Amino acid sequence: MFYREAGDFKVSYQQDSQTFPIKFDRYRYYAVMAFAFLVIPFVINDYWANAILLPFLIYAIAAIGLNILVGYCGQVSLGTGGFMAVGAYACYKLMTAFPEVSMIVHVLLSGGITAIVCVAFGLPSLRIKGFYLAVATLAAQFFLVWLFNRVPWFYNYSASGQINAPERDVFGIIVTGPNASAWATYTFCLIFLTFCALVARNLTRGTIGRTWMAIRDMDIAAEIIGVNPLKAKLTAFAVSGFFIGISGALFFAVYLGAVEVGEAFGITKSFLVLFMVIIGGLGSIFGSFAGAAFLVLLPVVLKVLGVDVLGWPTDIVAHFQLVIVGALIVFFLIVEPHGLAQLWRVAKEKLRLWPFPH
Amino acid sequence: MKSKLMTLALGAVMAAGPAMADLVFPSLSYRTGPYAAGGIPFADGYADYFTLLNERDGGIGGVKTRLLECETGYNTEKGVECYESTKGEGALIYQPLSTGITYQLIPKVTADNIPLHTMGYGRTSAKNGEVFSHVFNYPANYWDGASGVVNYLLEANGGDIKGKKISLVYHNSAYGKEPIRTLEELSKKHGFELVALPVDHPGQEQKSQWLQIRRDRPDYVVMWGWGVMNQVAIQEAANIRYPMENFIGVWWSGAEHDVLSAGDKANGYKAVTFHNVGRDFPVFDDIQKHVVDKGLAAGAGDQIGNVLYNRGMYAAMLAAEAAKTAQEIHGTADITPAMMRDGMEALVIDEAKMSALGMPNFGPSFNVSCENHGGPGLVGVTQWDASSKTWSLISDFKPTDGEVIGQLIAEDSGAYASENNIAPSCK
Numbered sequence: 001m002f003y004r005e006a007g008d009f010k011v012s013y014q015q016d017s018q019t020f021p022i023k024f025d026r027y028r029y030y031a032v033m034a035f036a037f038l039v040i041p042f043v044i045n046d047y048w049a050n051a052i053l054l055p056f057l058i059y060a061i062a063a064i065g066l067n068i069l070v071g072y073c074g075q076v077s078l079g080t081g082g083f084m085a086v087g088a089y090a091c092y093k094l095m096t097a098f099p100e101v102s103m104i105v106h107v108l109l110s111g112g113i114t115a116i117v118c119v120a121f122g123l124p125s126l127r128i129k130g131f132y133l134a135v136a137t138l139a140a141q142f143f144l145v146w147l148f149n150r151v152p153w154f155y156n157y158s159a160s161g162q163i164n165a166p167e168r169d170v171f172g173i174i175v176t177g178p179n180a181s182a183w184a185t186y187t188f189c190l191i192f193l194t195f196c197a198l199v200a201r202n203l204t205r206g207t208i209g210r211t212w213m214a215i216r217d218m219d220i221a222a223e224i225i226g227v228n229p230l231k232a233k234l235t236a237f238a239v240s241g242f243f244i245g246i247s248g249a250l251f252f253a254v255y256l257g258a259v260e261v262g263e264a265f266g267i268t269k270s271f272l273v274l275f276m277v278i279i280g281g282l283g284s285i286f287g288s289f290a291g292a293a294f295l296v297l298l299p300v301v302l303k304v305l306g307v308d309v310l311g312w313p314t315d316i317v318a319h320f321q322l323v324i325v326g327a328l329i330v331f332f333l334i335v336e337p338h339g340l341a342q343l344w345r346v347a348k349e350k351l352r353l354w355p356f357p358h
Numbered sequence: 359m360k361s362k363l364m365t366l367a368l369g370a371v372m373a374a375g376p377a378m379a380d381l382v383f384p385s386l387s388y389r390t391g392p393y394a395a396g397g398i399p400f401a402d403g404y405a406d407y408f409t410l411l412n413e414r415d416g417g418i419g420g421v422k423t424r425l426l427e428c429e430t431g432y433n434t435e436k437g438v439e440c441y442e443s444t445k446g447e448g449a450l451i452y453q454p455l456s457t458g459i460t461y462q463l464i465p466k467v468t469a470d471n472i473p474l475h476t477m478g479y480g481r482t483s484a485k486n487g488e489v490f491s492h493v494f495n496y497p498a499n500y501w502d503g504a505s506g507v508v509n510y511l512l513e514a515n516g517g518d519i520k521g522k523k524i525s526l527v528y529h530n531s532a533y534g535k536e537p538i539r540t541l542e543e544l545s546k547k548h549g550f551e552l553v554a555l556p557v558d559h560p561g562q563e564q565k566s567q568w569l570q571i572r573r574d575r576p577d578y579v580v581m582w583g584w585g586v587m588n589q590v591a592i593q594e595a596a597n598i599r600y601p602m603e604n605f606i607g608v609w610w611s612g613a614e615h616d617v618l619s620a621g622d623k624a625n626g627y628k629a630v631t632f633h634n635v636g637r638d639f640p641v642f643d644d645i646q647k648h649v650v651d652k653g654l655a656a657g658a659g660d661q662i663g664n665v666l667y668n669r670g671m672y673a674a675m676l677a678a679e680a681a682k683t684a685q686e687i688h689g690t691a692d693i694t695p696a697m698m699r700d701g702m703e704a705l706v707i708d709e710a711k712m713s714a715l716g717m718p719n720f721g722p723s724f725n726v727s728c729e730n731h732g733g734p735g736l737v738g739v740t741q742w743d744a745s746s747k748t749w750s751l752i753s754d755f756k757p758t759d760g761e762v763i764g765q766l767i768a769e770d771s772g773a774y775a776s777e778n779n780i781a782p783s784c785k
Binding site: 046047050051055096149158159160161162164166167177178179255256257258259260262263264266300303307313314315317318319 | 387389390394398427428429431433434435438439442443445446457458461462464465466468469470481482483530531532533535536538539556558559766770773777778779
């Protein structure tokens with residue numbers, strides 16, 4: 001009834017190709033943005049920021065990055081944890097070397113450095129595909145973690161090998177360290193997420209995105225119609241690395257504040273982000289958000305429900321969490337192999353026809 | 359979907375709102391994951407002691423204690439979530455039992471004005487209270503442990519270990535790396551050769567490390583392990599027939615569950631410790647009577663007297679004594695985290711107090727001060743007897759190399775202070 005194209009006249013090409021062609025969707029998008037930027041920062045507290053919203057925002061950036069590589073370009077990667085570590089350590093080295101520079105610059109530069117590393121590890125993708133590429137990126141994962149553990153220069157020769165984020169600001173507002181206020185860290189990450197999502201959306205529907213998807217769907221056919229596989233694959237690795245690097249930098253500097261590479265950026269992190277992408281929906285920006293929200297929120301909700309509401313012992317709840325999250329992943333993969341994004345698409349189709357489905 | 363979950367979570371958080379006028383002691387425990395074997399007895403000991411105080415004494419200074427348990431799984435992200443969700447309830451003191459989470463919390467607790475007690479783990483240089491105002495690591499720290507091991511070896515070799523070869527098998531994390539610096543200094547001082555062999559998380563795979571030990575034939579092997587890593591290492595040592603009496607673990611690698619799986623082959627394995635072992639203390643009878651027999655035990659009640667259970671109980675005792683001290687200083691029974699910090703800094707533990715608590719000769723006597731948040735650093739050595747399945751103390755609590763450690767602490771805490779713009783002072 002409200003959710004329909006009818007009556008919404010497009011008079012220019014820009015209007016015709018906009019992200020949300022339906023008016024209701026557009027207003028909903030503006031409303032969400034306004035709520036995220038104008039309401040949440042004023043009501044947020046430490047718990048909501050550090051336990052729920054920051055991990056969601058940061059994982060969403062990582063999921064977008066991985067989705068570009070896996071979902072759009074079809075290059076399976078298990079190196080996400082390692083690439084996030086590159087972002088984190090790059091950010092740490094930059095923060096300690098240039099304390100007076102704004103955090104925005106540090107985070108963007110960390111993304112850039114990660115992009116370069118990611119491209120270097122993406123080079124084998126020109127020769128190897130599928131599972132073999134997954135194994136090659138797995139090697140990247142282990143190599144990078146080993147590197148950051150092994151070479152003391154990366155952690156400034158500290159006794160424990162930990163890196164700690166010192167206090168840094170953006171235009172005088174502290175965003176890292178223990179004295180950063182909840183709204184500042186939240187807004188800082190939100191700005192990066194918005195930026196990444198907009199860039200990703202516009203890249204994926206333009207020429208570059210189409211070459212990625214051509215490579216994903218059938219690389220030989222793509223080559224025949226004139227797509228340069230070298231350029232397509234490496235740009236996908238670069239863009240993906242850039243986003244993952246940003247998320248790694250934020251994960252370390254803003255969210256955790258102290259990081260130990262083996263523990264924070266181990267293979268489990270790679271799998272976690274990959275699960276987010278698969279559950280959310282391959283080849284969908286919205287899917288990245290949905291997947292990140294699902295895997296960040298579910299354990300917290302289950303914990304709150306089990307421990308605080310029902311008063312169960314913490315270990316039982318922790319074990320249940322594993323069972324329930326695992327079961328839900330299997331359930332979703334069976335019932336909806338295209339992820340949460342597909343559910344969303346189906347819902348929108350239904351809404352368009354509602355209340356007269358025929 | 360997302361918003362629905364959020365409302366649900368919000369509702370739940372509000373439903374579990376704070377009930378004031380309790381002394382809240384959060385327990386960031388881990389009863390799941392590869393480190394649960396150590397986490398469970400510690401958490402049980404910690405919880406049972408507070409239950410004992412409630413049941414026997416009616417709390418601390420007449421105010422009941424409330425334990426908030428939160429499962430971290432030894433994972434830093436969950437640790438942060440636990441910290442944020444419990445700090446709003448008036449948490450008096452945090453004891454995360456994880457060096458990784460400790461590093462995370464050091465700046466946070468300082469900003470939030472809540473004390474952090476990392477007994478025998480965490481950041482060693484937190485001993486310097488002028489820099490780390492809210493972090494305490496009495497009665498002993500990692501560097502004391504490393505020095506204690508070396509002192510014991512010196513003693514066993516008549517004061518000379520020049521040219522001896524010592525291998526360090528360590529958990530490749532902040533925790534395991536912590537002693538390396540001290541051991542390096544000590545190797546320069548005493549002239550022994552140190553070979554460091556890292557084992558990656560979680561530590562089930564140690565074939566190559568032990569192959570190297572088999573090839574190198576070091577005179578001694580020192581272990582800095584935790585969780586499943588300990589059992590695997592002891593089993594591997596038994597497999598290569600490494601003499602167990604030359605194999606010494608830190609206090610986190612010396613509990614019953616670490617050695618039991620290797621059976622008789624583990625006989626003679628040693629570990630350093632900073633508190634006594636066994637269950638021949640009157641306090642355990644009280645726990646049995648007031649907690650276990652009433653069905654209030656946190657676990658199954660079968661861990662009493664276990665090394666890590668004792669340690670968890672010891673940690674709870676030190677926290678409770680600090681709370682008492684805080685109540686005396688500020689003249690109020692209902693203390694805040696800031697008062698708790700003052701209590702910890704003024705904590706005095708002596709033999710008379712320990713005996714009165716039913717723990718005679720359980721741990722060292724010490725005074726905490728602003729300059730020294732780390733206590734005396736006395737280290738003893740225990741040895742495993744596989745036939746009777748008990749740990750026994752074979753070397754009394756002795757002082758460690760304060761000269762070397764003191765200098766390293768000054769260096770490391772100084773680096774932290776300059777990184778974070780802290781002006782060292784004792785207000």
